Amino acid sequence: MRRLWPTTVRARATVGAVVVVAAALALASFALLGLLEAELLRNAERDAARQAETVAQLAATGDLERMRPPLHGVDFVQVVNARGRVLRATPNLAAAPSIAPVKPLRPGTAFHTWRIGTLGGEHRQRVVQVTTDTPQGMVTVFVGTSLRDVDAADDTTTAALAVGGPLLLATVALVTWRVTGRALGPVEAIRAEVAEITDRDLHRRVPVPPTRDEVARLAQTMNTTLDRLESAGNRQREFIADASHELRSPITVLRTQLEVALAVRDPELWPELISGALEDIERLQRLASDLLLLARIDAARPVAAVRLDLGSVVGGAVGSRLGDRVPVGTELASGVEVEGSELWLTRVVTNLLDNAQRYAVGRVDVVLRTTGGPHGRTAVLEVVDDGPGIPPGDRERVFERFTRLDDARSRDHGGAGLGLAIARDLTTHHGGTLTAEESARGARLVVRLPVAARG
Known part of the structure; x- marks a missing residue:
């Protein structure tokens, strides 16, 4: 039976339509013959009974x-x-x-x-x-x-049904076959186009029929998915290129220092050369850790729903920092609870503070508050420094991976351009946002997270 059952949607739709119409036609035929015979019998009985x-x-x-x-x-x-x-x-x-x-x-x-x-x-x-x-x-x-x-009416009706029934079923089969063929034609075109798209052809798109029906919406959704795949592919290639570039520089410097150390025979110079090499190794370790974290974020599943006191998380991240260049002032509202990972939220705060310490002149302020909205309360975390600030045209670009507004200065301070990108990805993974906003002085980075519903 499975071998006899049609395998295509078009054939199954045709067979299904024919079976349904045949069943309905059979029931209607029996009902028609029964009603016709009953009416004629009543007429005959009336005259005979009288x-x-x-x-x-x-x-x-x-x-x-x-x-x-x-x-x-x-x-x-x-x-x-x-x-x-x-x-x-x-x-x-x-x-x-x-x-x-x-x-x-x-x-x-x-x-x-x-x-x-x-x-x-x-x-x-x-x-x-x-x-x-x-x-x-x-x-x-x-x-x-x-x-x-x-008897004559029964014979005539039966003959008409015997001739008209198969013709009707043939018409239904033909119409269903043609209609389903026209309806599924765009689907086949979409399938054929998707089958030809490879990882090097992600710029191609499937044809969108002008019917404005489910098939058209399927094509639009497929094109949207291809847009995301193309964007992800481009982002991955750019990430690999940027990572290779970032790794090449410290590796080159480290190799040079080691070659110089081999060439120099004066033992008094070796500590300075080894110290420089260790600094480059530490930079490589930080970069490798950031790259590994980004890879984990990209592949991570939704964050486990653990209720956290965001004020305690922020206070702990600020309190654990020793030897910061400028003091950090805090103004943290109490009772602000969110759902997420304490480790990742701590990393968000740490990266924002690292960025602020890198550019601040003499002050960094951390403020935690809540705001109300039509869809619930929102936790707002602001990290503000008194440094040179972020130009309006670069307030979105600073969150791109390996982006530095001042490349030479960032390298001197040990930044690889990944801190803010990691912070935004982690925030997005928690259902929130991270933006750079207007500030009277310096940079103002704002994290917004949904407050956990009261249990």
Whole structure:
């Protein structure tokens, strides 16, 4: 059965439509034939019953001699006594025995459908049987009417359905096949285009049909996905190129220092050369750690929902810093709870403080507060320094990986241009935002996180 069942959506839709229409057509045909036959039977019974009741009244009064010829639509009349003797009959049943297969036992009216051989038997007869008491005993009146009209209607309707049904099913199959083919044509075009797209062809896009239906929305969603894949691919290539560039510089300097140390025979110069090499190794370690963290962030699943006191996390990050160049002032609201990773949120605060310490002149301020909104409360963490600030045109660029506004100065201070990028990625991973905003003096970096719902 599985091998016989169609494998394509188009074929399954066609078979399904044909099966449904065939079932509906069969039910409608049976209902139509049943209603038609019932109506025609009622019409035949009405004429026969009227004739039978009239003859039965004559028999009850002993006036069978006054029996008139059959009404229109009545084929025969036969009157039989309790012993089966025919008392009266129409000419077409002259000298014929009683047509009743069994003798009636009590007065009443009954309806039968028989084939009367003496009338030719080409059509069925609807027989009305009326039994009544007379002065001579019990008498049964049989009045029959032909069902030729019923049989003819049944035959005509059956023939019409036998011819029209397959034609209708063929039409349904053809229309369904064509319609599903037209509907699925764009899907096949999308599939064929996606099948040809490789990692080097992410700039290609699938065709969007002008139908504004589910297929068009599928194509738009596919193109949006391809946009994200292309963006991710470009970002990965840029990241690899930038990382290679960043690694090349300290490795080159380290190699030079080691070569100089080998060439210099004066032991008094070795401590200075080794100290410089250790500084470059430390820089390489920090860069490798940042690159590893970025890779983990990109591949990380949603943050585990752990309720944290953000004020305690920020206070702990500030309190653990020793030897900062400029003092850090804090103004932390209490009872600000968020859901996320304490380790990652601490890294966000640390990176923001590192950036502020790098450029501050004499002061760094950390402020934590909450704001209300139509969709709930928001925790707002601000890190402000009194340094040169960030030009408006660069307030978004500073969050790109390996970006330095002052390349030489950043290198002197040990920055690789990854701190703010890591901080933003971690914030985004917690469902928040990190932006550089307007400040009267220096740089003002603002983290916004959704406050945890009250349990």
